[in-house]
Amino acid sequence: MSDYLSGSLRRLRPYTPGEQPQDRTYIKLNTNESPYPPSPGVLDALNRQEAADLRLYSDPEAGELKAALAARYGVGLENVFVSNGSDEALNFAFLAYATDGRGVAFADITYGFYPVFAGLYDIPVHTVPLREDFRLAVEDYLGLHQTVVIANPNAPTGLALTRAEVEQVVQGNPDAVVVIDEAYVDFGGESAVELTGRYPNLLVVQTFSKSRSLAGARLGYAIGPAELIADLERIKYATNPYNVNRLTLRAGTQALADRAYFEENCRQIMQTRAYTARRLEELGFSCTDSRANFLFARHPHLSGQAVYQGLKERGVLVRHFDGARIVDYNRITVGTRDQMEILLQRLEELL
Structure with missing residues (x-):
């Protein structure tokens, strides 16, 4: 920061957006974007x-x-x-x-x-x-x-x-x-x-x-x-x-x-969310009862950082937070069914 920045702003802690890496092609499940394009x-x-x-x-x-x-x-x-x-x-x-x-x-x-x-x-x-x-x-x-x-x-x-x-x-x-x-x-x-x-x-x-x-x-x-x-x-x-x-x-x-396009996309995302939650639980994860287009999950034998890093190395991005109460969790955006199948496959490899 410059020496000219006002004093109160020098203490400001900016928002950290989800990473948008350009080094390779990832399956992006870290910023809660829709997996579907805008309507026709x-x-x-x-x-x-x-x-x-x-x-x-x-x-x-x-x-x-x-x-x-x-x-x-x-x-x-x-x-x-x-x-x-x-x-x-x-x-x-x-x-x-x-x-x-x-x-x-x-x-x-x-x-x-x-x-x-x-x-x-x-x-x-x-x-x-x-x-x-x-x-x-x-x-x-x-x-x-x-x-x-x-x-x-x-x-x-x-x-x-x-x-x-x-x-x-x-x-x-x-x-x-x-x-x-x-x-x-x-x-x-x-x-x-x-x-x-x-x-x-x-x-x-x-x-x-x-x-x-x-x-x-x-x-x-x-x-x-x-x-x-x-x-x-x-x-x-x-x-x-x-x-x-x-x-x-x-x-x-x-x-x-x-409106019909919007409603169908929401239905698909909710359906995929429920399916993915069941599969994650079969892998030993616990998930909150999410009503959003993401899942919040943790595994009893892997740290949140280990899951995040392991998935990133395998081409899948999820969001990890370092807050004390949620450090073992990852937020996983609900993508298409195919994207979630790849996520689950990568998790099986990691586990």
Whole structure:
């Protein structure tokens, strides 16, 4: 870092994305990308004319995509915020609702960007430990008087709260905003979107990266009460009004239209997840009850690092974390059935 970097930023610990090695061809099961391409409609929509129009700025209001999202979820345009990946919506939520000294509360094992956002804005953090079985206990999140951020399903554990449990958290923190990060909700979780019309303090964030195969497009959105959405829009127009590019807006609108393709891909991933979990358990692994597009697994006789390294040497990438409570686990993205068969074969070799 340079000598000119501001003092508070010198202490910042940036987010570490999943590795993207270029030294060889790997089966990538480490970054929770979809194994399936975007829908045929998306591919058709990204044509030469759309590319030619890149000379023009994108629509700062994201009107077409907002209308499609509003129709999909049965909310008003004023209840939808469109962002450059769901990370931007989360970033704005931390800035909007936790920089006034009240602080933010989130789990000790959860999405790694939360502590980064807190560090970026020098926000006091209340870390809430998950239970021994990695369960998030609702009673630990009541009456905190702090902004609450919950990934549901959680990452990297894959465990999920029910909609009723989320509602308990929202009701238990009437003086603070509750942010529910639903990046993985389409793989078997219960969305809290329908609760946003009943509670003024609930913001739900989702993404096109996982279930709609658009990780490289960087597209996310938030749904919530009009007042909360206006807060996020205020920050957007103070930083980057053209936050989402033209091609991404077009791709997102078409991805929503191709609902049957989306639903079939989710079904396939959930089916493959269940199959792979059974096979892993036959090999001696234990897995959490994941409701995401990944599995969280450990073996009693091999360290998490040994599994990660052994698979990498055999051409398969999974994600290993070095946190004390999860050091023996690996997060394994659910790929195609063929990819998972290769994973299982490589694990048999390793064992």
